Amino acid sequence: MSITLFFLWWLEVKIEIFHQEKEDKDYSYIKQEYIGRIEKYCDFSIVNTHPLKDEKSFFILITDLGEDISSEILSKKIDSILTSAYSKIVFFLLPKNKSELNINQRIYFDYELKLSSIESTFDMKFILLLEQVYRCFKINNGEVY
Numbered sequence: 001m002s003i004t005l006f007f008l009w010w011l012e013v014k015i016e017i018f019h020q021e022k023e024d025k026d027y028s029y030i031k032q033e034y035i036g037r038i039e040k041y042c043d044f045s046i047v048n049t050h051p052l053k054d055e056k057s058f059f060i061l062i063t064d065l066g067e068d069i070s071s072e073i074l075s076k077k078i079d080s081i082l083t084s085a086y087s088k089i090v091f092f093l094l095p096k097n098k099s100e101l102n103i104n105q106r107i108y109f110d111y112e113l114k115l116s117s118i119e120s121t122f123d124m125k126f127i128l129l130l131e132q133v134y135r136c137f138k139i140n141n142g143e144v145y
Contacts, residue, residue: 013042014088015133019126020048021093027123034130041137051090058086059109062093062129066112074113074132075139091133093126 015038023031038044053059058081069077081089092109115128138145 012087013082015042015044016051016088016090017046017093017126017129018048018051018090019046019093019122021122023126024121024123027127030127031130034127034134037134038130038137041141047090053108056086057088057090058111060089060091061109061112062091062115062125063112064114066114068114068117071132071135072139075136077111078133078136079140091129093122093129 035044035046051057051059078089091113115125115132120128135145
């Protein structure tokens with residue numbers, strides 16, 4: 001695949017982060033920095049309205065009970081998802097009091113991911129997720145991070 005076609009293919013990709021938590025303004029600069037970097041690779045948005053699941057959407061729940069994997073493995077997983085039938089990945093970043101879902105709620109998600117074993121605030125998890133999404137694009141494009 002040519003570099004131009006590869007780049008155009010990535011622009012057709014949509015990544016969303018769903019959350020309903022109030023964000024701390026102290027972290028807005030670093031969030032905007034990562035968002036600007038991610039937008040160079042895909043159509044990216046942060047949504048507060050619960051997205052509807054369709055056959056083109058892959059839903060990932062960020063949870064302490066999810067799979068704990070490296071950035072390299074995550075980038076391969078993201079690449080695999082986007083080169084299959086999916087054109088959109090939605091990450092669900094839920095507040096601590098809603099992160100423990102029952103089995104019926106968990107079935108709704110295609111994959112469960114653990115960002116870190118270190119306990120942190122919602123905003124820090126949000127930044128870590130943005131950083132990992134950006135890192136995945138860098139790795140998958142063979143760029144130095």
